[in-house]
Amino acid sequence: MKLKELAEQLGLSQTTVSRALNGYPEVNRATRERVNQAAVKFGYSANANARRLAIGRVGAIGILMPNDKSERFGPHTSEFFSGLAERLAQDEMDLLMSPVINNDEISAYKRLISSKRVDAIIVTGPTLTDERVAMLIDAKFPFVLHGRTNIGAPHAWLDIDNAGAFRQATSHLLDLGHKHIAMIDGLKGHTFSEHRELGYREAHLERGVPVDPRFVVHERFSDEIGFREAQRLLSYTPHPTAILAGSMMTALGVFRAVRSKGYQLGKEVSIIAHDDVFPYLNASNMVPSMTTTRSSIRSAGTRIADMLVRVLDGEPVENLHEVWPVELILRQSSGPPVTPS
Amino acid sequence: MKLKELAEQLGLSQTTVSRALNGYPEVNRATRERVNQAAVKFGYSANANARRLAIGRVGAIGILMPNDKSERFGPHTSEFFSGLAERLAQDEMDLLMSPVINNDEISAYKRLISSKRVDAIIVTGPTLTDERVAMLIDAKFPFVLHGRTNIGAPHAWLDIDNAGAFRQATSHLLDLGHKHIAMIDGLKGHTFSEHRELGYREAHLERGVPVDPRFVVHERFSDEIGFREAQRLLSYTPHPTAILAGSMMTALGVFRAVRSKGYQLGKEVSIIAHDDVFPYLNASNMVPSMTTTRSSIRSAGTRIADMLVRVLDGEPVENLHEVWPVELILRQSSGPPVTPS
DNA sequence: ACTTTTGTTCAAAGCGCTTTGAATTTATGC
DNA sequence: GCATAAATTCAAAGCGCTTTGAACAAAAGT
Numbered sequence: 001m002k003l004k005e006l007a008e009q010l011g012l013s014q015t016t017v018s019r020a021l022n023g024y025p026e027v028n029r030a031t032r033e034r035v036n037q038a039a040v041k042f043g044y045s046a047n048a049n050a051r052r053l054a055i056g057r058v059g060a061i062g063i064l065m066p067n068d069k070s071e072r073f074g075p076h077t078s079e080f081f082s083g084l085a086e087r088l089a090q091d092e093m094d095l096l097m098s099p100v101i102n103n104d105e106i107s108a109y110k111r112l113i114s115s116k117r118v119d120a121i122i123v124t125g126p127t128l129t130d131e132r133v134a135m136l137i138d139a140k141f142p143f144v145l146h147g148r149t150n151i152g153a154p155h156a157w158l159d160i161d162n163a164g165a166f167r168q169a170t171s172h173l174l175d176l177g178h179k180h181i182a183m184i185d186g187l188k189g190h191t192f193s194e195h196r197e198l199g200y201r202e203a204h205l206e207r208g209v210p211v212d213p214r215f216v217v218h219e220r221f222s223d224e225i226g227f228r229e230a231q232r233l234l235s236y237t238p239h240p241t242a243i244l245a246g247s248m249m250t251a252l253g254v255f256r257a258v259r260s261k262g263y264q265l266g267k268e269v270s271i272i273a274h275d276d277v278f279p280y281l282n283a284s285n286m287v288p289s290m291t292t293t294r295s296s297i298r299s300a301g302t303r304i305a306d307m308l309v310r311v312l313d314g315e316p317v318e319n320l321h322e323v324w325p326v327e328l329i330l331r332q333s334s335g336p337p338v339t340p341s
Numbered sequence: 342m343k344l345k346e347l348a349e350q351l352g353l354s355q356t357t358v359s360r361a362l363n364g365y366p367e368v369n370r371a372t373r374e375r376v377n378q379a380a381v382k383f384g385y386s387a388n389a390n391a392r393r394l395a396i397g398r399v400g401a402i403g404i405l406m407p408n409d410k411s412e413r414f415g416p417h418t419s420e421f422f423s424g425l426a427e428r429l430a431q432d433e434m435d436l437l438m439s440p441v442i443n444n445d446e447i448s449a450y451k452r453l454i455s456s457k458r459v460d461a462i463i464v465t466g467p468t469l470t471d472e473r474v475a476m477l478i479d480a481k482f483p484f485v486l487h488g489r490t491n492i493g494a495p496h497a498w499l500d501i502d503n504a505g506a507f508r509q510a511t512s513h514l515l516d517l518g519h520k521h522i523a524m525i526d527g528l529k530g531h532t533f534s535e536h537r538e539l540g541y542r543e544a545h546l547e548r549g550v551p552v553d554p555r556f557v558v559h560e561r562f563s564d565e566i567g568f569r570e571a572q573r574l575l576s577y578t579p580h581p582t583a584i585l586a587g588s589m590m591t592a593l594g595v596f597r598a599v600r601s602k603g604y605q606l607g608k609e610v611s612i613i614a615h616d617d618v619f620p621y622l623n624a625s626n627m628v629p630s631m632t633t634t635r636s637s638i639r640s641a642g643t644r645i646a647d648m649l650v651r652v653l654d655g656e657p658v659e660n661l662h663e664v665w666p667v668e669l670i671l672r673q674s675s676g677p678p679v680t681p682s
Numbered sequence: 683a684c685t686t687t688t689g690t691t692c693a694a695a696g697c698g699c700t701t702t703g704a705a706t707t708t709a710t711g712c
Numbered sequence: 713g714c715a716t717a718a719a720t721t722c723a724a725a726g727c728g729c730t731t732t733g734a735a736c737a738a739a740a741g742t
Contacts, residue, residue, distance in 0.1 A: 391728035
């Protein structure tokens with residue numbers, strides 16, 4: 001059923017029916033009721049393409065799907081999407097995921113923009129000088145960045161305080177008396193990785209404790225890598241008495257490595273992991289419970305969707321940046337260093 | 342830049358330019374070249390909405406985002422999406438994720454269909470008599486189901502052999518001499534959960550081993566629930582000497598529970614988990630390595646996208662069902678039952 | 683040389699909606 | 713009771729593309 005038919009059924013013009021449906025004020029109350037009822041009765045719903053063509057707005061936001069096994073598409077993705085969905089539902093907006101072809105992200109973005117399939121874009125996992133962000137600013141296309149770059153031109157973004165999180169965690173460990181702290185972080189180049197390393201180094205610097213370059217690892221997030229790298233780290237003499245893990249998955253591997261070396265968690269070796277808060281993986285429930293730097297990626301998703309709506313409502317992007325603090329949740333996996341007896 | 346402008350630039354009609362761009366044969370070779378070059382030069386790309394309105398096909402497939410913390414939106418989601426993306430990229434198709442409003446999935450589906458935003462839909466996590474599937478069949482809207490139902494009317498689906506997987510795993514354990522095997526499975530009602538229970542019971546029946554109803558657990562997939570339920574199960578006398586876990590996350594919790602009770606994994610208590618194959622969580626790498634029923638959800642995504650394309654190409658849905666076998670990968674977490682000394 | 687065929691291009695209609703500007707009806711002021 | 717304002721409704725244009733049916737030019741057939 002199309003608008004024209006519905007209008008004929010009702011003996012009204014398309015104009016009036018359209019207006020009634022879209023909640024314009026200049027429609028008689030009784031007429032509106034009648035139209036709405038008829039719409040329900042006939043199961044009418046506007047053809048989205050026609051509507052968009054006429055209105056110039058799409059009602060969808062875009063996000064790219066990298067087709068390799070990118071850092072950007074891990075277990076946190078579903079949580080982030082859930083968060084987005086929660087907010088987008090309010091405005092009946094869709095999320096359009098467009099695949100990247102031949103690993104050429106920039107052209108994927110350009111195609112997405114020029115084909116007018118989305119009103120705005122969400123960019124995730126940026127590098128410090130992210131060329132996608134630069135391009136979008138240049139193209140003046142609305143977007144919100146999850147993360148941060150060093151690019152000066154104003155744009156909307158939301159990031160967590162990765163540097164602060166790792167500074168806090170590292171400081172805590174140093175203050176407990178640890179002298180050798182390792183870090184298994186995400187891939188080099190990504191802002192969040194760099195910021196975490198920064199925080200880690202700052203804490204060392206403040207206290208005059210040197211950083212052993214072998215103790216700084218940048219890798220993908222997986223339990224396997226956590227395991228392998230922790231094993232390597234623990235084979236050094238002296239070995240680290242504390243390990244920071246960039247993700248819960250990494251931490252699982254580190255847990256195993258520590259245990260397989262016969263060290264007690266939270267005693268001979270402490271662990272602090274970053275936790276994006278997964279409903280299916282609970283840090284407080286582990287044995288020993290895991291000390292974490294915690295920040296809900298789901299909430300971040302919700303907030304980013306919110307910012308996106310505001311960008312589209314014309315709010316100047318200058319006003320739209322947020323840095324979310326990260327909580328350090330002390331649990332049993334971290335404690336003062338204990339020399340093995 | 343729009344088609345009209347591009348046509349003017351070239352001194353051609355819109356018709357010819359459109360045809361050249363879309364690869365129609367009745368365009369002079371030289372003209373086509375000229376048009377293509379100009380399109381690149383001016384960065385022209387058709388307005389997707391106008392194109393769709395005219396052509397009647399969208400170039401996107403839909404999937405719903407449940408806004409609660411549904412089983413259907415867990416850590417496997419990103420893998421599934423990655424798989425989809427891989428195939429969809431070939432045909433430059435998008436994936437449209439539409440949020441469910443007020444938990445009313447049926448109307449969400451109806452809205453998605455009647456608004457003509459997608460050519461087809463992917464349905465996941467069905468129940469045995471899934472009303473969404475029934476509705477889509479009724480509406481004659483193209484879709485592919487990830488999973489299975491008992492609905493007789495023909496429709497396209499792909500499922501893994503959940504019953505076979507759990508029958509195989511259970512049989513293996515029974516043959517090793519286990520008499521008390523528990524199962525921590527997904528939520529009741531979902532086909533995959535029911536099928537797994539079926540396989541589990543069949544294996545028992547074949548060997549004349551009774552099933553203790555307290556040993557059959559249906560719950561959400563999370564490490565916390567795995568931990569809690571396994572603790573409960575292990576407190577019974579006699580307690581299960583083997584536990585089947587419906588997901589890797591559940592298995593992590595079960596691992597901990599077994600360990601915290603002081604039992605040795607693969608000795609006093611065996612574990613077999615279902616593994617969807619995550620790049621960030623490796624069963625063979627655990628300590629002890631985990632025996633799993635393995636089936637890549639990523640590959641399933643790719644295949645489903647493929648089936649979707651075929652459905653849209655008019656292939657009769659009668660031809661489009663597949664049941665994928667599930668491999669039982671024997672590792673260290675399962676072995677003959679050992680009575681604690 | 684003239685009709686047919688083939689190859690190439692075009693003008694205009696149509697996809698289903700929104701929105702402008704005008705027309706019509708109803709309410710209000712004096 | 714009549715002019716004016718306010719409230720409703722409408723016809724038609726336009727969003728940017730594809731596609732139909734016709735037009736034209738060049739090549740082929742007789």
